[in-house]
Amino acid sequence: MASPELAGLYQQVILDHSKLRKGSGLVDGGVAESHQLNPTCGDEITLRLHLVEGSGSGLGSDSGNAGTAGDGTHGSASEPIIERLSWDGQGCSISMASASLLSELAPGLTPTELTERIALFREMMRSRGAGVEDDEPLGDAAVLESVSKYIARVKCAMLAWVAAEDTVQQVTAGRA
Amino acid sequence: MTLADQPRTTFGNDDAKRVRADFPALDQEVNGHALVYLDSGATSQKPRAVLDVERHYYERQNAAVHRGAHTLAALATESYEQARHTVATFVGVDDDEIVWTSNATEAINLVAYGLSNASLGRGGPEADALRLTADSEIVITEGEHHSNLVPWQELAARTGATLRAIPLQDDGTLSLDDAERLVTDRTAIVAVTHVSNVTGVINPIAELVEIAHRHGALLLLDACQSAPHMPLDLHALDVDFAVFSGHKMLAPTGIGALYGRRALLNALPPFLTGGSMITTVTLEESGYLPAPQRFEAGTQRISQAIALAAATDYLGAIGMHDVAAWEHTLGERLLAGLLEIDGVRVLGPQTPEGRAGLVAFDLDGVHAHDVGQFLDDRGIAARVGHHCAQPLHRRFGVTASTRASTYVYNTFEDVDAFVDGVRDIRSFFGVV
Numbered sequence: 001m002a003s004p005e006l007a008g009l010y011q012q013v014i015l016d017h018s019k020l021r022k023g024s025g026l027v028d029g030g031v032a033e034s035h036q037l038n039p040t041c042g043d044e045i046t047l048r049l050h051l052v053e054g055s056g057s058g059l060g061s062d063s064g065n066a067g068t069a070g071d072g073t074h075g076s077a078s079e080p081i082i083e084r085l086s087w088d089g090q091g092c093s094i095s096m097a098s099a100s101l102l103s104e105l106a107p108g109l110t111p112t113e114l115t116e117r118i119a120l121f122r123e124m125m126r127s128r129g130a131g132v133e134d135d136e137p138l139g140d141a142a143v144l145e146s147v148s149k150y151i152a153r154v155k156c157a158m159l160a161w162v163a164a165e166d167t168v169q170q171v172t173a174g175r176a
Numbered sequence: 177m178t179l180a181d182q183p184r185t186t187f188g189n190d191d192a193k194r195v196r197a198d199f200p201a202l203d204q205e206v207n208g209h210a211l212v213y214l215d216s217g218a219t220s221q222k223p224r225a226v227l228d229v230e231r232h233y234y235e236r237q238n239a240a241v242h243r244g245a246h247t248l249a250a251l252a253t254e255s256y257e258q259a260r261h262t263v264a265t266f267v268g269v270d271d272d273e274i275v276w277t278s279n280a281t282e283a284i285n286l287v288a289y290g291l292s293n294a295s296l297g298r299g300g301p302e303a304d305a306l307r308l309t310a311d312s313e314i315v316i317t318e319g320e321h322h323s324n325l326v327p328w329q330e331l332a333a334r335t336g337a338t339l340r341a342i343p344l345q346d347d348g349t350l351s352l353d354d355a356e357r358l359v360t361d362r363t364a365i366v367a368v369t370h371v372s373n374v375t376g377v378i379n380p381i382a383e384l385v386e387i388a389h390r391h392g393a394l395l396l397l398d399a400c401q402s403a404p405h406m407p408l409d410l411h412a413l414d415v416d417f418a419v420f421s422g423h424k425m426l427a428p429t430g431i432g433a434l435y436g437r438r439a440l441l442n443a444l445p446p447f448l449t450g451g452s453m454i455t456t457v458t459l460e461e462s463g464y465l466p467a468p469q470r471f472e473a474g475t476q477r478i479s480q481a482i483a484l485a486a487a488t489d490y491l492g493a494i495g496m497h498d499v500a501a502w503e504h505t506l507g508e509r510l511l512a513g514l515l516e517i518d519g520v521r522v523l524g525p526q527t528p529e530g531r532a533g534l535v536a537f538d539l540d541g542v543h544a545h546d547v548g549q550f551l552d553d554r555g556i557a558a559r560v561g562h563h564c565a566q567p568l569h570r571r572f573g574v575t576a577s578t579r580a581s582t583y584v585y586n587t588f589e590d591v592d593a594f595v596d597g598v599r600d601i602r603s604f605f606g607v608v
Contacts, residue, residue, distance in 0.1 A: 002604055003207065006553040010546075015606055041545055041561045042575035090575060092545035093605065156545065 008146045009153075010093065017140075018093035023103025027086035032174075034166035038155050043091030045099060045159050049167035050086065054078040054110065079110040085164060092156050094147055099160035101141035111168045118165045125154045187498040189588050195494065196585040198223040209555030212590045217373050217401065217534050217581030218559050219423045222487075226426055229486035233479045241478055242452060242469070256478050259485035260468070263433060266488040267399075267418070268409035273441065275434040275468040276481050280400045281323040283419035283434035284367070286471060287396060288327040290444040291365070295335045299445035306443060310336030312364040315393070317342040317350055317379075318571055319372045322564045324398045328367055337364065344571055348375030348524035355387050363393040370402035374565050374579065375524025376507065376531040378402075385414050394440070400424055404491070404583070405532060406500040410435050422480060426487035431480030434471070441467030448473040491584075499584045503533030506582040506591055510535050513595030519602050523572050534581035536563065539598065541607030544576040550604060551578075551597050558594065 002010075030048030037044040085103045089096065106114055117137050124132045124142070129149035135142035147157045196202050201221045204211050213221060233255065239248035241256045257271070264274045277283040293299060294306035308314075314328045318341045332339040342354050359366060366388040371378050381397060388395040396417040402408055403418075404425030410418050417440070422431035436444065446453060446464055450473035455463035464470045491499060508528040514520050519540035525531050539547055548560035559579040562569045569575060580594050602608045 001600075002550065003553050005207075006550065009549065010605070019606075042566070042569075043545075092543035094545070150549070153545070153549070 005149075009150060011143055011146060013140060013143050014097040014146075015093060017097035017100040017104075020100055021096055022100040023085050023087050024089070024100070025086060026088045027084070030086065032167035032170040034163040034170070036159050036163040036166070038091070038095075038159055040155075041092070043089070043095045043156060043159055045087055045089030045091070045095070045163050047085055047087040047089075047099070047160060047163035047167060049111075049164065049171065050083040051080040051111070051171070052083045054081045079112060082106045082109050082111065082114060087160065087163070089160070091159065092153075094144075094153050094156040095159045098141070098144055098147075098157045101139075101144065102160045102164060105139045105141055106164065111171060114164065115168055118161050118168075121161055122158065124148060125157055187494075187502045191498075192502060192585060192587045196587065198225065198490075199585055200224060200227070202585060206555040206557070207553055212554075212556040212593045214580040214582060214586065214590060214594055215557045215559050216404075216424070216583035216586075217563075217579060219429070220404065220426050220583055221585065222426055222428065223490050225490050226428070226483050226486045230428060230479045230483040233482050238479075240475060252478060255482050256476070259481045262485035263481075263488055264435075266408075266492060267403060267420075267435060268411050269435050270438065272466070272468055273435055273438050275436065275441065275471040276476060277419075277432045277434055277471075278430055278477065279423070279432035280398065280419040280421040281327075281432075283432050284324055284327050284396070284398070286434055286447040287365075287417050287419075287436075287444070288331040289447040292331055292334050293445035293447070299443065302443040303445055306440075308335040308337045308364050311362060312337040313360065313362045314339050315342065315355075315358050315363050315366045316340075317368050318344045319348065319350070319375065319377070319565070319568050320367070320369055321373055321398065321400070322566070323400075324367050324369060324396075325567070341567075342368075344568070347526070348372060348377045348568075348572075349530075350377075350379060352380065352383055352387070355384055359387050359391055359393060361391050363388065363391050365394040365396060367396040367398070369398040369400070371405070371532045372524065372565075372568070373401050373534070373581075374536045374563050374568050374577070376534045376536075377524055378530050378532060381413055381415065389414070401532060401534075405503055407496040416440055422484040422487065425484075426490060427484035428480050431477045431484045433484075436467065438467070441471070446470050446473070450474050452476070494584060502584055503582050503586075504528065504531075505533075506586055506588075507531060507533030507535065509588065509591045510580055510582065510595065513591065514598060517595070517599050518608065520598065523569075523574075523577055533583075534579060536577045536579035538572075538574045538577050539601060542601055542605045544578045546605060547578045547598070547601055550601050551594070554593070554597050556594055556597050 030050045032049045035046045085106045124145055125148050127148050131145045144157050147153050199221045237251045239252040241253040260274050261271045264271045291306055294303035295308045314337055328339055340358050342350050342358050344350055385395050394416040397415040399418045399420040403420035416437050418435040423429040453470045453473040511528055521538045523536045544560035551558050561576050
């Protein structure tokens with residue numbers, strides 16, 4: 001028997017994603033790549049960011065209220081859109097489920113929107129179980145809030161997100 | 177010494193329960209369950225006797241040692257040096273052959289940097305024999321903990337020497353034929369663990385010493401997993417250096433020891449320099465005290481050293497033969513229980529002979545971190561990860577494993593709770 005706390009940590013959607021591993025398998029191409037390692041346990045991930053030119057229609061129309069709306073007329077070229085994340089990694093169920101949930105979330109977002117969601121995810125993971133006011137922008141990844149109670153596991157959940165953040169920063173730095 | 181040729185002990189489960197009662201930290205609930213502590217390979221819990229000695233030191237004696245003429249300074253110095261005598265006796269060596277360090281890692285670095293300094297020409301003619309050159313070789317094994325690997329990589333990089341590793345067999349043991357092949361007249365030092373903290377294998381140290389000495393090489397023994405758990409006579413083993421950590425043997429953190437043969441220690445140039453390790457100091461140069469003081473620069477770990485002596489007294493009162501035999505009994509039960517569980521792959525020998533009382537394993541389909549989380553939910557403390565031995569895990573084709581490691585305070589109930597817990601894990605994670 002497992003306690004309710006443990007069942008809360010390992011919710012079915014997390015266990016499912018740890019096996020589903022959406023986005024797993026590096027795809028050729030991509031504009032940036034990041035390798036992240038958790039040296040205390042050996043969990044690691046190599047993640048690639050794949051972009052397509054932003055055409056206004058995008059691949060997904062669910063980017064919603066994430067803050068760039070209204071900026072559409074700004075600048076010479078509209079921001080590209082994330083086509084997909086692809087990754088290769090190994091680690092515990094939390095780190096693999098988190099990479100999978102992130103890969104489900106990212107397509108259709110702009111890099112700026114993804115950066116905002118990564119910041120929100122980080123805030124949630126640092127909340128020690130308190131969560132964040134509005135976790136809607138995180139989609140199914142909001143389920144990982146349960147991990148924030150287990151401070152030793154926060155790094156596991158963050159691994160893929162740190163890799164994604166790094167790829168976005170590489171792209172931003174390259175364009176600056 | 178192998179465990180198999182020891183006399184059967186009379187120490188049993190009731191004795192272990194009595195010992196357990198001496199450890200305040202073991203008497204608590206974790207996540208609603210009585211704590212089952214099976215992570216002594218990482219660090220041990222401390223008996224009241226050790227905690228009391230450290231408290232008494234701070235309440236009644238606290239003073240700087242080897243300086244000052246007041247009463248407390250004299251008392252502190254006496255306790256500190258008595259502690260050295262106690263610990264030296266515990267491992268079968270002379271008092272001035274024990275150097276206090278922060279831990280075993282610092283002790284290994286002390287030797288590596290001492291050899292490095294000798295290679296730079298420090299230490300005068302006495303240190304000539306300790307010099308490494310680009311032709312020298314350092315030999316370790318594939319099974320070493322990072323603390324007995326990284327300092328040698330660094331020494332090799334600084335001196336141009338070549339680092340070689342004796343490979344492990346599929347069961348985690350090392351072959352003496354490989355050792356014969358790798359240890360040559362070029363070998364300056366062989367650094368090897370006595371007991372693997374992952375496979376539990378007890379290495380054939382006497383044979384390795386013979387091989388090393390036949391080629392004029394030194395042998396450093398990592399005794400971190402043996403000094404706490406079995407009788408140890410370093411003079412009889414004839415090793416040149418040995419290191420161990422206090423916190424793994426019932427003492428506080430912050431104290432460890434280096435054993436070195438007297439002549440070697442007195443020839444080895446110092447590592448850390450400063451106050452307390454000198455004879456005459458001018459603005460240009462300094463003379464150094466003989467060992468052990470030449471390696472004990474600065475204010476020392478006094479309470480910790482005294483507490484380490486209290487810990488070895490405590491272990492000595494139980495008797496190290498009984499400690500070793502009881503842990504072997506626990507290890508046998510642990511191994512047998514785990515081997516019956518579907519999906520368990522034990523790293524190292526599949527039989528208890530020549531094995532210490534710890535077992536590391538991979539559980540098919542469940543990452544070690546998740547195993548550890550599940551066990552923690554039941555109040556069971558085990559180690560998960562690579563146990564600071566990445567090359568060894570790579571050798572077994574895994575990145576992480578789960579390890580249960582016993583000590584004299586563990587009982588059959590602890591082992592059974594662990595095995596029962598592991599048995600339930602794969603169904604919880606939906607892999608069966």
